[in-house]
Amino acid sequence: MLQAIVIGGGATGAGILRDLAMRGVSAALVEQGDLVHGTSSRYHGLLHSGGRYAVKDPESARECAVENQIVRRIAPFAVEPCGGLFVRLEQDDPEYARQWVAACREAGIPVEEVDLERLRRDEPLLAGSVREAYAVPDAAVDGWRLVQGNVAAAEALGARVLTYRRVVGLLMDGRRVAGVRLLNLATGEEERLEAELVINAAGAWAGRIAAMASVPLDVVADRGVLLVYHGRLTSRVVNRLRRPGNGDIFVPAGSVTLLGTTATPVPDPDDITVPPEEVAELKRLGAEMVPMAATARILRAFAGVRPLFGKGTGGSTREISRGFAVIDHAAEHGVPGLISVVGGKLTTYRLMAEKAVDVAAAHLGVKAPCRTAEEPILPPPDPKAVERVVHLVGRDLARAVADRHPATLPQIAAAMERPGGRQVVCECEQVTAGELVGTARQLESPSLGDLRRRTRLGMGTCQGGFCGYRAALLLAREGIVAPEQVPALLSRFQAERWRGVRSGLGGLEIRAAELNYALARAQLAVEPVPDGETEAVTPMGGAGHD
Template identity: 40%
Template structure:
């Protein structure tokens, strides 16, 4: 017999917007279930550069989005400081950049009420020595760095404390529609292979780049555009501030500090479907070649990982330039599709996730007859224990402070000990989730260091066997899944030291353990 559960609101999508919506509705007293076909931030919310926008990037292409980023960025800094490193930012032009754009920059910022303070090029070079000696203009702005995983996990933690239920690794496979309403949503539990049915008064499609395919299952249509953005992570931190190229938005013009590393990107490449998203060597090569004009040291930097996300853009007209499509959000009530209890929220930016959740919750609550006001613009987002271990440098401090010789390190690169691993496992199990290696990586720093899981993957799997979390051949599947994901990020960077690292990983996991051999061979 099929499992049937009921709720007031079903939220489809476990990215920042879906997580923020779960918290917003929970604070208004609405019962929710959040469903995600993979894990938290598996889409664009986990495939971005972690930039908390001042709005200055969009002053020319999308002033409305620029103002939204300005306001929401300041709110997040104030209400969720645990998720933010308030680095500040620089917009920097080098010889050959468009002098008209440079001359108009401050005025365009002023029209959007965005602070942009001129900085002498010599002073800019003292502030950020990695900048090119060909710097000709610079402006200081209020950009910052944000941890998207901590952000989503903190939102879900408070939502969960208020009664929201999460169903991870559950994919929407169909809707049972009668007249102008969806009566039941059919889910497939990908871990157990069973079907779960959810009866909800309102359904919200917050599935990002997959919003079009989810809507199609309900008989609705969204004109989605899939724009892939690829990024690379350096082994060392290359700057103290966010560094933007002072030009109209293009590829290879943002460097964002992220703890002990830096993230450089991004690109805009049209793809046919969000599941096709994958960084390529050609993209990375072109990005580094272009970026060297701004940051010359990019040519000699060691990179430990490449990754990509899909921008969920909604096109209103024609044209082929994806950067010209609005970075504003799209909130669709689907009345035109004959549906009175189905809503889609997509597009937008990570910086505007809270605003997107608020506007969506307002619409849903009107339909439910709930008059409670939004509280996320005034209430601080509580820091949660579930999210604390995504912070770079936290676990080494804790480990050295404890001085417990029995608390063995599982990940030496990021110094994640057994005690932290066990705490995350306990949190996952309490929330009804089955712990796995990839789930651990989403909620901690394991696998994110220079070895990209070469050694910690084996230690974690062995520990899980010792603790009875794995049995039989389950660990082989876990290792393959975890290492394949890390390999996706290493493959486009195979030059210099990265080649040696890849050969070591291949020798260890394929030559010694035979993980490349079929289990049925």
């Protein structure tokens, strides 16, 4: 029997799994979709300096300031150290700016005023109405790479990971939680997994898990809409220097820029709809900081659901702390065998995991201390494999491939060295056939969505409209999926991509989407599956989550 089961394959769950494994605890992680299925992949990708919370939530700000530096050190493969700015526009309150600077210094956040003439040279697309600017150590972080790194490190120490398993119930021994009942979404079969302890790190779904043990858990599902722009509108993270609100942050990430975010409480954590009025609001507010945001090409709009812990005032989720809590349900509710961790930010995932595992270790009688802040998540990529990839595709692309696959680079290099392995399948993100094949062979039944999360396939300008076909046919040619599975693979992939461009977008964006849609219908008679079906996993083996 396992000592611990972790529910949730986001950053916190993956961090918990790594921490447990490093302390010698036998553990398994279960996730209802692919890894990073929820909030950890549906947010703006900001590694917080703490500046956004310095005034209203100083405890969270201090946590972010410390964890920002730790994550940079232990996960360099997932972090782009682009730096960050807070800019005050002419119409913003100068008194708040003074208050913010003092609060940052009190929280230990490095802050330095930036000369406006230099700022306009470095960030020429910023509005001319900027009156003050301050540099902070914000960064961009790739949630997928961070989670995959933690999982790979945990698996190397003996941990297990079970994806596409939905928790449908808890195994109860009287009042004690003794394990989980799972629905295998690929086979339709029910599975049972027993353990001494279950750790609920299900994010926005954590309340549902707690309810299975008849214990209350006050989790607020807070939906946020974001826009993805073609190209980098800014070279650094740019925050608006005012009280946090909608449309006040730009985050450059790879070949795109994200603008976020709104904040709307929703009763269902699966509600990731994108209201057109929120898209319009983001464009209007973003253009106040970066005027080109009003007309620049938007690749897609999407939403994620933040799991907030507690209640706000006046119905506003902006007033709920971004702090976290670890709940020992044995002590709080008389239900042993269950621990929940809720709230927090991706930036503080490691700290959340440490505190949760401290509680778990006390119950399990484990004395080993936490080492996750001191030891790198993964060793540097194999230097011989790096040189092999450099020889194939050049140093710049090799660096990107190594960052995407730090733990499995030798296998990726071998696939790229095969005939045709250097051929580029996705021009926008420079994903080669070898990278796709090498990645797909590591998965039990890969979908194009699974490959997208691991390689960035289809995340560029065409949004999968061209590279999706190449990738699906490549998988069939390599014998990874059966030829008859290709239409289903493409249908689900295109449906997910289509969903991101039809919510309130127009002009060039909708014309490009219509082209992709017409290609799907004309070439393969493929119709994107309706909303609500894109999250299904069929038993055919190759048409999973997208």
